[in-house]
Amino acid sequence: VTRFALMIVPAAADEERADFSDSFRIVDASAPALSVGELSTQRGDGVFESIGVVDGHAQEVEAHVQRLAHSAELCELPAPNLEQWRQAVAVAAAECPKGEAVVKLILSRGVEHGPTPTAWATAAKAGDFTAPRTAGIRVVTLDRGYDIAAAERAPWLLLGAKTLSYAVNMAAVREAHRRGADDAIFLSSDGFVLEAPTASLILRFGDRFVTPAPSGGILHGTTQLSVYEHLAEQGFDAGYAQIPASDLAKADAAWLVSSIRLAAPITAIDDHVLPIDPLTAGLNAFLLSPR
Numbered sequence: 001v002t003r004f005a006l007m008i009v010p011a012a013a014d015e016e017r018a019d020f021s022d023s024f025r026i027v028d029a030s031a032p033a034l035s036v037g038e039l040s041t042q043r044g045d046g047v048f049e050s051i052g053v054v055d056g057h058a059q060e061v062e063a064h065v066q067r068l069a070h071s072a073e074l075c076e077l078p079a080p081n082l083e084q085w086r087q088a089v090a091v092a093a094a095e096c097p098k099g100e101a102v103v104k105l106i107l108s109r110g111v112e113h114g115p116t117p118t119a120w121a122t123a124a125k126a127g128d129f130t131a132p133r134t135a136g137i138r139v140v141t142l143d144r145g146y147d148i149a150a151a152e153r154a155p156w157l158l159l160g161a162k163t164l165s166y167a168v169n170m171a172a173v174r175e176a177h178r179r180g181a182d183d184a185i186f187l188s189s190d191g192f193v194l195e196a197p198t199a200s201l202i203l204r205f206g207d208r209f210v211t212p213a214p215s216g217g218i219l220h221g222t223t224q225l226s227v228y229e230h231l232a233e234q235g236f237d238a239g240y241a242q243i244p245a246s247d248l249a250k251a252d253a254a255w256l257v258s259s260i261r262l263a264a265p266i267t268a269i270d271d272h273v274l275p276i277d278p279l280t281a282g283l284n285a286f287l288l289s290p291r
């Protein structure tokens, strides 16, 4: 249940102000707040971020606001004022309950015939992800329907942007459930590994960790970046690659990682069974610590 909502009057990207609080308006999270002409609801035309909050501390805020700006740029939305969004995150995080919570940031094309853009932030308690973090998840591979070069060839597909158009991602999760799995890994039509519908994939081969290169039209995950810093500190080799789907069956361990569920160890990819790596508990403890 969303407990808190903040409407934001977006400031110009270059406006310098110490305090943006007069551009925020707290609204009743259980009451209607958007115009019927809102283009985010009509067309999914906007971008968003989901930020994990642990005991009131918002995780990796800088990486999230930077990715919001990157998504906005790809979608040709007005550039967000990063300081304004940092302050909005702080206001929303302060309203979060103890334990795990989620702050969402939304920047939309706005209302048909104006005004534009629309922006808001919400705060809510997070779900309980103990089971996927400890018992793991089973995944199936699903065709994403475009090749690995599509992002570069067709930028209007917005492949590296975190847009509000998640109907396809949610349909893939339903298809995974129909196939008896918990989640999916998307493959490009030419057989390379991409990402999950709401998470990044990290594979382990011996002491080397690999994730699909973001140049392949996937989102650059903030959690994956965090995990890589943690692995590097422990002396592991962690890198990016173009990964053929046939490599999935050679992995020693694998995880789906994302801001709210954190590191979910994968126990099966299609018919390939995987053990839960002993590093998993430490990864989640790190991801739950203030970052």
Ligand code: PLP
Pocket: 050, 195, 196, 197, 198, 199, 200, 219, 220, 221, 222, 223, 224, 257, 258, 259, 260
């Ligand atoms: N890939 C997709 C498509 C996502 O939707 C997400 C998060 O929701 C991720 C990757 C992981 O990103 P992050 O770790 O920043 O949550």
